[in-house]
Amino acid sequence: MTKPMRYAVLLGTQRFEVTLDSLVASLNDGRPMAAVTCGWREREPEDEALRNHVGVELINLNLRRRMEEIFRVDVELAEAHRHRQQILRHKQEFYRIRIQFALEAHRVIQSRSAPAEVHNVEEAVALAALQTLDSYHLENCMDIMRRFETETNLFERPEVKRHREEIAGIMQRCSSLAISGGHVATIINRLRLFGLSGFIDGHIVYAWSAGAMAISDRIVLYHDNPPQGPGAAEILTEGMGWVPGMVILPEPEKRLRMTESNRVSTLASRFRPARSLAFPGGAHLVWDGERITESSGIVELGINGRITPLETS
Numbered sequence: 001m002t003k004p005m006r007y008a009v010l011l012g013t014q015r016f017e018v019t020l021d022s023l024v025a026s027l028n029d030g031r032p033m034a035a036v037t038c039g040w041r042e043r044e045p046e047d048e049a050l051r052n053h054v055g056v057e058l059i060n061l062n063l064r065r066r067m068e069e070i071f072r073v074d075v076e077l078a079e080a081h082r083h084r085q086q087i088l089r090h091k092q093e094f095y096r097i098r099i100q101f102a103l104e105a106h107r108v109i110q111s112r113s114a115p116a117e118v119h120n121v122e123e124a125v126a127l128a129a130l131q132t133l134d135s136y137h138l139e140n141c142m143d144i145m146r147r148f149e150t151e152t153n154l155f156e157r158p159e160v161k162r163h164r165e166e167i168a169g170i171m172q173r174c175s176s177l178a179i180s181g182g183h184v185a186t187i188i189n190r191l192r193l194f195g196l197s198g199f200i201d202g203h204i205v206y207a208w209s210a211g212a213m214a215i216s217d218r219i220v221l222y223h224d225n226p227p228q229g230p231g232a233a234e235i236l237t238e239g240m241g242w243v244p245g246m247v248i249l250p251e252p253e254k255r256l257r258m259t260e261s262n263r264v265s266t267l268a269s270r271f272r273p274a275r276s277l278a279f280p281g282g283a284h285l286v287w288d289g290e291r292i293t294e295s296s297g298i299v300e301l302g303i304n305g306r307i308t309p310l311e312t313s
Helices: 020-027 038-043 048-054 063-073 075-111 116-151 158-173 184-193 210-214 261-270
Strands: 006-011 033-036 058-060 176-179 203-208 218-221 234-238 246-250 275-279 284-287 292-296 299-301 307-309
Touching: 006 020, 020 048, 020 176, 020 203, 033 184, 038 063, 038 184, 048 058, 063 075, 063 158, 063 184, 075 116, 075 234, 075 261, 116 234, 116 261, 176 210, 184 210, 184 218, 184 234, 203 210, 210 218, 210 246, 218 246, 261 299
Parallel strands: 006 203, 033 058, 033 176, 176 203, 246 275
Antiparallel strands: 006 284, 218 234, 275 299, 284 292, 299 307
């Protein structure tokens, strides 16, 4: 049996340096492309620029609008979803408090002087504490998600089934799927609500910025220089897992202090064995379902604190 193709092209932001058009031109077979633009929220329908870039017929899946339609009809599901989101927000807030203190402890221990046999052990324990918090939070969030899907019988609800059938029909016509950037929590929630994983086999998935984050294993929020003060990288939730083994970090030129080796080392070490990959504007990689076959402009954060161009395997 032929293994289903899950071919993916991940890109940096397309706002100022558009590279999507040339990649689509080299890979697309001329059939329509489906699109997920819900990350733009109320601007979801404003896809004219995207249509012009891809050069093929574009069919917007309108996941945000579809979700609103479902919730208008299925009030019980809407309430269950609202409650789930409220619980997840509280969980994220408590996790954020713990991870900020754990990161500060790790930073202080990194900077202290001690014999190597002492310092190395203590730094490893501090790193393990971060990883334990991350794992606990991630499993906690996914347990809440799974219980929501089971208790609501999500995919068997009439309105959800109707929209999923429409989406399935669209995907059968298309050979590719584009997932834009924007608000990453909105994107992952809609992808999960409609079970998009069931429709992508045999398709090329183009995803950039937050869209690329959403189809990785874990969504990591990060900003070393946020307006409100020092930032702490934090896990939001699992991604769709379509492209495994990578932590996707768009716009590093704005969000990461890549010249500070301790920060780079901590981030890379914390999420191992996944590779922490920074995607500046104009960067991209191609994943053929098993490995990265092409890379341009992407850098990998190393546990040694160094930044190196991504090497394909």
